[in-house]
Amino acid sequence: xxxxxxxxxxxxxxxxxxxxxxxxxxxxxxxxxxxxxxxxxxxxxxxxxxxxxxxxxxxxxxxxxxxxxxxxxxxxxxxxxxxxxxxxxxxxxxxxxxxxxxxxxxxxxxxxxxxxxxxxxxxxxxxxxxxxxxxxxxxxxxxxxxxxxxxxxxxxxxxxxxxxxxxxxxxxxxxxxxxxxxxxxxxxxxxxxxxxxxxxxxxxxxxxxxxxxxxxxxxxxxxxxxxxxxxxxxxxxxxxxxxxxxxxxxxxxxxxxxxxxxxxxxxxxxxxxxxxxxxxxxxxxxxxxxxxxxxxx
Amino acid sequence: xxxxxxxxxxxxxxxxxxxxxxxxxxxxxxxxxxxxxxxxxxxxxxxxxxxxxxxxxxxxxxxxxxxxxxxxxxxxxxxxxxxxxxxxxxxxxxxxxxxxxxxxxxxxxxxxxxxxxxxxxxxxxxxxxxxxxxxxxxxxxxxxxxxxxxxxxxxxxxxxxxxxxxxxxxxxxxxxxxxxxxxxxxxxxxxxxxxxxxxxxxxxxxxxxxxxxxxxxxxxxxxxxxxxxxxxxxxxxxxxxxxxxxxxxxxxxxxxxxxxxxxxxxxxxxxxxxxxxxxxxxxxxxxxxxxxxxxxxxxxxxxxxxxxxxxxxxxxxxxxxxxxxxxxxxxxxxxxxxxxxxxxxxxxxxxxxxxxxxxxxxxxxxxxxxxxxxxxxxxxxxxxxxxxxxxxxxxxxxxxxxxxxxxxxxxxxxxxxxxxxxxxxxxxxxxxxxxxxxxxxxxxxxxxxxxxxxxxxxxxxxxxxxxxxxxxxxxxxxxxxxxxxxxxxxxxxxxxxxxxxxxxxxxxxxxxxxxx
Numbered sequence: 001x002x003x004x005x006x007x008x009x010x011x012x013x014x015x016x017x018x019x020x021x022x023x024x025x026x027x028x029x030x031x032x033x034x035x036x037x038x039x040x041x042x043x044x045x046x047x048x049x050x051x052x053x054x055x056x057x058x059x060x061x062x063x064x065x066x067x068x069x070x071x072x073x074x075x076x077x078x079x080x081x082x083x084x085x086x087x088x089x090x091x092x093x094x095x096x097x098x099x100x101x102x103x104x105x106x107x108x109x110x111x112x113x114x115x116x117x118x119x120x121x122x123x124x125x126x127x128x129x130x131x132x133x134x135x136x137x138x139x140x141x142x143x144x145x146x147x148x149x150x151x152x153x154x155x156x157x158x159x160x161x162x163x164x165x166x167x168x169x170x171x172x173x174x175x176x177x178x179x180x181x182x183x184x185x186x187x188x189x190x191x192x193x194x195x196x197x198x199x200x201x202x203x204x205x206x207x208x209x210x211x212x213x214x215x216x217x218x219x220x221x222x223x224x225x226x227x228x229x230x231x232x233x234x235x236x237x238x239x240x241x242x243x244x245x246x247x248x249x250x251x252x253x254x255x256x257x258x259x260x261x262x263x264x265x266x267x268x269x270x271x272x273x274x275x276x277x278x279x280x281x282x283x284x285x286x287x288x289x290x291x292x293x294x295x296x297x
Numbered sequence: 298x299x300x301x302x303x304x305x306x307x308x309x310x311x312x313x314x315x316x317x318x319x320x321x322x323x324x325x326x327x328x329x330x331x332x333x334x335x336x337x338x339x340x341x342x343x344x345x346x347x348x349x350x351x352x353x354x355x356x357x358x359x360x361x362x363x364x365x366x367x368x369x370x371x372x373x374x375x376x377x378x379x380x381x382x383x384x385x386x387x388x389x390x391x392x393x394x395x396x397x398x399x400x401x402x403x404x405x406x407x408x409x410x411x412x413x414x415x416x417x418x419x420x421x422x423x424x425x426x427x428x429x430x431x432x433x434x435x436x437x438x439x440x441x442x443x444x445x446x447x448x449x450x451x452x453x454x455x456x457x458x459x460x461x462x463x464x465x466x467x468x469x470x471x472x473x474x475x476x477x478x479x480x481x482x483x484x485x486x487x488x489x490x491x492x493x494x495x496x497x498x499x500x501x502x503x504x505x506x507x508x509x510x511x512x513x514x515x516x517x518x519x520x521x522x523x524x525x526x527x528x529x530x531x532x533x534x535x536x537x538x539x540x541x542x543x544x545x546x547x548x549x550x551x552x553x554x555x556x557x558x559x560x561x562x563x564x565x566x567x568x569x570x571x572x573x574x575x576x577x578x579x580x581x582x583x584x585x586x587x588x589x590x591x592x593x594x595x596x597x598x599x600x601x602x603x604x605x606x607x608x609x610x611x612x613x614x615x616x617x618x619x620x621x622x623x624x625x626x627x628x629x630x631x632x633x634x635x636x637x638x639x640x641x642x643x644x645x646x647x648x649x650x651x652x653x654x655x656x657x658x659x660x661x662x663x664x665x666x667x668x669x670x671x672x673x674x675x676x677x678x679x680x681x682x683x684x685x686x687x688x689x690x691x692x693x694x695x696x697x698x699x700x701x702x703x704x705x706x707x708x709x710x711x712x713x714x715x716x717x718x719x720x721x722x723x724x725x726x727x728x729x730x731x732x733x734x735x736x737x738x739x740x741x742x743x744x745x746x747x748x749x750x751x752x753x754x755x756x757x758x759x760x761x762x763x764x765x766x767x768x769x770x771x772x773x774x775x776x777x778x779x780x781x782x783x784x785x786x787x788x789x790x791x792x793x794x795x796x797x798x799x800x801x802x803x804x805x806x807x808x809x810x811x812x813x
Contacts, residue, residue: 010388011363022370023384046395047363062363084402086409126402145404231398251391 001295003034003041003051004271007230007253007288011047013061014288028252030271030291034058039292043067043077044285050077069106080105084126085143091119096131096163114163123181125149125199125229130186131163136175138166138188148212149184151198168214169196182229182284188214193223193239201232201247219244219266230284235291236266237282243269243291251287320489322443325432327486328425331479332418333376335369341414342472357418359411368392368418375426378433386426392419393463400467413468420464421476424483427457449490455593455615457487462595465646466613481648488590495591518581520714520804521625525695527782527802528718528756534781534789536563546662549707549792558668559792561721563781564659564709567788573653573713574786579806580714582620588650592617596646599637603698605745623694624804637697640809643690651688657709657788660686660812664707664793671724671794672732673744677705680813687811699799701730701746706811708791712783715805719789720750720780722796729776730796748773750798783807 005014005027012024016034036053043050048061050071063071066088070076080090088105090097095115099105116139121132128142128149140150144160151166158164166188169176174192181187185199196214217224219236222244226237233247233254245267247253249260255269271279276296283290318326331337341357358365371388374380396416400408430453431446449457461480470477540548549559573579586592594616601609623636644651667677687706695715701722710719722730733742751757753766753773767774782802783789791797793813 008391010367010391023374023381025384026387047361062366064361064363084398126398143404
């Protein structure tokens with residue numbers, strides 16, 4: 001298996017081996033950065049990438065305090081999410097615990113606990129959190145100033161800061177199987193290969209494009225196998241194993257070279273894969289993208 | 298431009314200084330020895346409202362070790378002018394973008410100080426990098442290295458000013474007084490580099506550069522005389538010739554009518570000693586451009602008729618552009634695009650302008666608490682006691698409007714240039730003025746009235762709009778007010794909690810002094 005990456009690399013977070021340069025450059029096209037029989041991305045942060053391989057956990061870049069803290073207990077990396085406003089949420093078998101700040105999280109000083117079972121995944125963006133249960137229910141909570149980023153109604157009974165269901169995802173033909181969040185946008189992927197998006201791309205105060213409720217993504221009729229949301233870009237893998245990107249390319253995160261600063265329409269990225277190789281998943285971190293590639297067999 | 302002389306603070310002169318330095322060499326030395334000093338970066342501290350001096354801890358590490366490490370590496374690289382210049386600038390832009398993202402992620406009042414410091418420090422490093430671009434990569438042991446620096450181009454000066462002004466506007470001035478002094482010193486040196494460029498003292502000047510810098514040679518000595526519609530004054534506020542400190546204090550604390558509290562009053566003759574009205578004239582576009590590095594300094598501008606209107610917005614533009622687009626056009630009133638440099642602490646940003654004015658003594662009188670008749674009295678009395686008055690500049694073309702609102706402080710509004718119509722309502726009239734509530738997104742607008750005074754008075758809008766407003770706000774007609782045209786050289790005292798509507802009648806430059 002191979003891990004390919006493109007984008008922001010100020011702390012060499014895209015480099016897993018070899019001598020580290022004093023002044024690492026961003027990658028503006030996808031390049032293979034790691035080979036191993038098994039590769040799984042455990043956590044990405046502003047300055048580090050943590051992956052699980054057959055040879056153990058490998059970290060690239062400069063691990064931040066939060067990543068180090070989470071790495072101390074096994075399996076925690078998956079279950080904790082840190083928002084851009086320093087709020088932390090963590091799930092366990094019995095529910096979700098919220099912390100008002102990193103310091104509170106380190107000191108185990110929780111601000112609230114919400115019982116909930118069968119939690120499968122948690123994601124965060126600049127000001128909010130999204131949660132997915134194994135039966136496909138999606139919940140959001142966060143900063144009420146950016147109501148559209150919650151993808152649901154906000155009122156006295158359903159406060160922005162309280163964990164509430166995104167109703168409009170309830171009666172879809174297929175259940176939601178994955179969520180991804182970044183910047184001010186969130187995506188939900190269904191078992192039927194549809195993607196729903198809500199929030200806004202890039203700068204939070206821009207009027208457009210704004211989606212206050214989950215909006216199906218129409219990618220020229222393509223079915224989607226995977227989706228990932230970065231700080232201000234999106235990356236999608238179709239069932240035909242083609243990759244499409246949109247948004248900011250300032251740090252190379254679109255993998256389309258240095259000339260594209262801002263991409264308003266979706267565009268395909270073609271990676272120079274060898275015969276028989278195919279893409280199995282896409283990931284987005286702060287301002288970079290990762291793609292996992294498998295050999296044909 | 299000689300007014301800059303002698304204002305460089307003494308203690309920023311360092312042992313590195315030699316007397317034959319040109320302004321540009323002195324500027325570079327200051328950047329390298331102050332802004333790029335890695336030890337200084339480690340000790341950047343910021344006041345937190347709830348911390349005392351001994352509790353202060355270095356703030357940049359709070360952005361995370363990775364960021365602190367990258368910032369020091371960049372400082373070192375600029376300090377030695379080695380490494381990849383373009384990549385260094387790119388990384389500084391990355392850090393400034395990251396800090397900006399944090400400004401939006403937190404509600405304004407909760408943005409951790411470390412992100413403001415990161416924005417400012419990354420900007421000061423970028424400013425320094427731009428300053429040394431001409432000697433980047435030249436061997437270090439050359440003792441005459443600084444003398445090899447080609448003169449800064451107009452484009453580089455623009456970029457340097459933009460970098461430092463965005464930091465001052467977005468992140469605010471630094472806590473460290475030394476750093477503040479260095480910032481004003483480097484800007485004054487940059488001013489000299491700019492005037493050398495303009496007057497052609499530099500040997501290597503190009504004709505293109507000269508064209509860029511002489512745009513203002515043609516600027517006239519005064520503002521256009523065009524004026525805006527002047528509302529009639531119905532209930533004139535009384536005028537008094539500069540009262541004594543005690544008399545003013547008595548005016549505030551012993552009101553004629555205790556049910557109303559202290560009342561507005563116009564003080565004339567209190568600005569006579571201000572250089573801004575004499576030898577350093579604010580009514581001279583040329584003077585103002587000279588104080589802003591030939592108009593290159595950036596200022597925040599409000600665009601649109603009034604902050605409650607649709608389509609209202611803010612942008613940050615060079616002072617020169619503000620003057621050319623919004624202030625100087627000699628055209629009919631209706632052609633004035635409405636741009637207003639409003640409620641901005643221009644004096645923290647450009648300290649030399651602060652020398653042109655003086656805080657009126659009246660701001661140091663013991664001011665009464667908010668009057669009980671104000672529905673906002675409780676809220677206003679929770680405002681922190683100010684150590685020093687809060688200064689703001691208000692500079693705009695004829696026809697700017699501040700909609701009917703109240704402030705949580707007593708105010709001395711000093712009219713330095715031009716005239717303004719001001720209408721005031723006592724706090725006890727509040728219920729007839731229809732204060733707004735908390736609006737979408739949780740923004741508290743209770744200090745602003747839903748009334749558009751201009752429409753209801755028949756000065757603006759159509760007859761139909763006036764009728765609609767009348768039926769929507771039927772009690773507004775019963776509200777009693779006082780009004781005036783504040784003339785150049787006069788001050789208006791606005792007691793805390795009084796509703797005021799302000800409309801400029803000419804090009805106008807006022808300074809407000811808030812105190813409590």
